[in-house]
Amino acid sequence: MERLKFYIDGAWVEPTTPATLGVVNPATEEVFARISLGSAPDVDRAVAAARRAFPAYAATSVEERLRLLRRIVEGFRARLPELARTMTLEMGAPITFATERQATVALFHFEEAVRVLERYRFEERMGNGIIRREPIGVCGLITPWNWPLNQVGSKVAPALATGCTVVLKPSEVAPLSAMLFAEIVHEAGVPAGVFNLVNGDGPTVGEAIAAHPGIDMVSFTGSTAAGVRVAKLAADTVKRVAQELGGKSxxxxxxxxxxxxxxxxxxxxxxxxxxxxxxxxxxxxxxxxxxxxxxxxxxxxxxxxxxxxxxxxxxxxxxxxxxxxxxxxxxxxxxxxxxxxxxxxxxxxxxxxxxxxxxxxxxxxxxxxxxxxxxxxxxxxxxxxxxxxxxxxxxxxxxxxxxxxxxxxxxxxxxxxxxxxxxxxxxxxxxxxxxxxxRSLPFGGYKQSGNGREFGVFGFEEYLEVKAILGAAG
Structure with missing residues (x-):
């Protein structure tokens, strides 16, 4: 199986510089697929597409975004067995667990984003003004291998629901289920540039995303050591950083x-x-x-x-x-x-x-x-x-x-x-x-387990800025 292209600006495109990596089935210790490893220029292309798409997508109505999310849910349900089997092959989750938990919980995040978006108030009166919540912008999402689709869903669903555009880097260890998900997004009719996927490793593609001046927010799930690195790279552009890191419960x-x-x-x-x-x-x-x-x-x-x-x-x-x-x-x-x-x-x-x-x-x-x-x-x-x-x-x-x-x-x-x-x-x-x-309750940590929250309304609001408009209440 060869999946050597990236999904950028609504199309599957060749990487800027050819470089491949074998995906290993951990149950057999054999390579069963190959992907391309991206580079900083690939991230630049994806960010440029996301920035071009942002103004129009941020201005879409709640009803338009709900229609897109519901089509993603339908496509996800239709391909759930394929998604589950892919995760079994790429990271070893037993097929029953992959079906009942890995794939299904990922689907839950899109269903939950629909539920929150249907009821969410983006504007409310306060004092002599209006409090308005707006999409933060272009979001760089870096996800791990242990729950490959769950963490994609927990980030992509609220980002799309709030009107943000996305550059996703799934783990290069278990990237194939995320690439199937990109096909679902494409088939759902998400506008070009709203969702982009670049494969690659953390030190190259992950760090390029974290440091990129065209990205307004980075959401990272992984080890605490890698999270510290992401935060340091993001600091130079003062972008928002949301992290779900290690645990010792x-x-x-x-x-x-x-x-x-x-x-x-x-x-x-x-x-x-x-x-x-x-x-x-x-x-x-x-x-x-x-x-x-x-x-x-x-x-x-x-x-x-x-x-x-x-x-x-x-x-x-x-x-x-x-x-x-x-x-x-x-x-x-x-x-x-x-x-x-x-x-x-x-x-x-x-x-x-x-x-x-x-x-x-x-x-x-x-x-x-x-x-x-x-x-x-x-x-x-x-x-x-x-x-x-x-x-x-x-x-x-x-x-x-x-x-x-x-x-x-x-x-x-x-x-x-x-x-x-x-x-x-x-x-x-x-x-x-x-x-x-x-799925409606917030997930995230104290101390070195991270900052920010995922799931439900708390995860939804991670992707929103807060604007006060004074003198508009009347």
């Missing part, structure tokens, strides 16, 4: 919780997407007196994981995305053993039954202390740390003892008790007792 299991159920659910939650999930509850905090029972429940949960061919509907965990990611996670596992953590399940190396693919054994460590590397750094693999506490105050202190603040989790039979603990956790989201995903 704590899952506090309170003494009054159903321990076995909470541990089993917590293990599976930390293994979502093979652990390649920024808000995974990778630090499980348990009362010290319940240590042995927690270990037993964790082993039970690990025993239910089904590794294998991600195209098999029975598979519940696929490979990691790349050889580099596999080696990174192996290094974390070895470091935990060297630092004295108790190996509860899993361990280093590939699962015995799999002799190819970037598969990691689902792993649980117990007796992890706050100073250990696996308790401090984001692993991005199926590795869970169980940490002991003696009091609830200590549990909250451990939960907040991190440079990150993306999410928190609290388990208790008493909802009021769980709520009181939730209020003390320094993170952008807290899930109580396995609460379900809600």
């Amino acid at each position: 704590a899952n506090i299991i309170l003494p009054d919780a159903d321990l076995r159920g909470a541990v089993i659910e917590g293990v599976h939650a930390s293994y979502t997407n093979a652990g390649q999930n920024c808000q995974s509850p990778t630090r499980m905090l348990i009362p010290r007196a319940q240590r042995e029972a927690a270990f037993e429940a964790a082993r039970e949960a690990v025993g239910a994981v089904r590794l294998g061919d991600p195209l098999d509907p029975a598979c519940t965990m696929g490979p990691l995305v790349s050889g580099a990611q596999f080696e990174k996670v192996q290094d974390f596992i070895r470091s935990a053993i060297d630092e004295g953590a108790t190996l509860v399940a899993g361990g280093p190396g590939r699962p015995a039954e799999l002799n190819h693919g970037y598969y990691v054994r689902p792993t649980v460590f117990g007796d992890v202390t706050p100073g250990m590397r696996i308790a401090r750094e984001e692993i991005f693999g199926p590795v869970l740390s169980i940490m002991n506490y003696d009091s609830e105050d200590e549990a909250v202190e451990i939960a907040n003892d991190t440079p990150f603040g993306l999410a928190g989790f609290v388990q208790s039979r008493d909802p009021a008790h769980a709520r009181a603990i939730s209020n003390r956790i320094r993170s952008g989201r807290v899930y109580i007792n396995g609460a379900a995903f809600d």
Whole structure:
């Protein structure tokens, strides 16, 4: 499969300078597709197209933008199986998960953008004037490989809904689903230049987007280190920067919780997407007196994981995305053993039954202390740390003892008790007792987990400027 063109100004075009990259299927370790890697001149072309398109698109009516978004939703639904299968091939998500979560949640963002846009008030009276909200302009969107379409949707949907134009750089590791999405956008009749896609790596295309003087806002999802780089590059042009970065979320299991159920659910939650999930509850905090029972429940949960061919509907965990990611996670596992953590399940190396693919054994460590590397750094693999506490105050202190603040989790039979603990956790989201995903609620982090918010009205308003018009209220 060769996808060597970029989508710029309403057409598929050749890159300025030919350079290709193989896309690897992580389950087979074989190249199955090739893309082009872009350069700064490709970004220049895309930005120029987006700038030309912006005035007319920003002036479109709400009804016109709703029609476009609804056509995107229709096209997305029609191609959902193809999108899901493509993500399975490019980043290893099991096909059932790719269909029910990866592709479907991405679709949710466009449905949510329609819902918000239908009700949103772009003007309101205040004092002796009018507060008006206007599209910020040309938006550079840089998205990761772990949720390739979800993060595209969470950025592109509100950008288009608010009247912005877009230059998108999907991850070069998993770019193919975003290219299929570009076809959906084209078929929906989005005007030329409103949506543009340039493939490439972060140091070349990503940095060109972040620094470009023709881009008014950059929205980035990825590692904290890369986010710092994006912010520094963006600072010279004082553009708005919205970032969703790393996480090291704590899952506090309170003494009054159903321990076995909470541990089993917590293990599976930390293994979502093979652990390649920024808000995974990778630090499980348990009362010290319940240590042995927690270990037993964790082993039970690990025993239910089904590794294998991600195209098999029975598979519940696929490979990691790349050889580099596999080696990174192996290094974390070895470091935990060297630092004295108790190996509860899993361990280093590939699962015995799999002799190819970037598969990691689902792993649980117990007796992890706050100073250990696996308790401090984001692993991005199926590795869970169980940490002991003696009091609830200590549990909250451990939960907040991190440079990150993306999410928190609290388990208790008493909802009021769980709520009181939730209020003390320094993170952008807290899930109580396995609460379900809600696309209307804001997503984003405290501290080094980023700034700005995605999803719902909060994500919508990231793409708007606020203008005060004085003397116009009458």
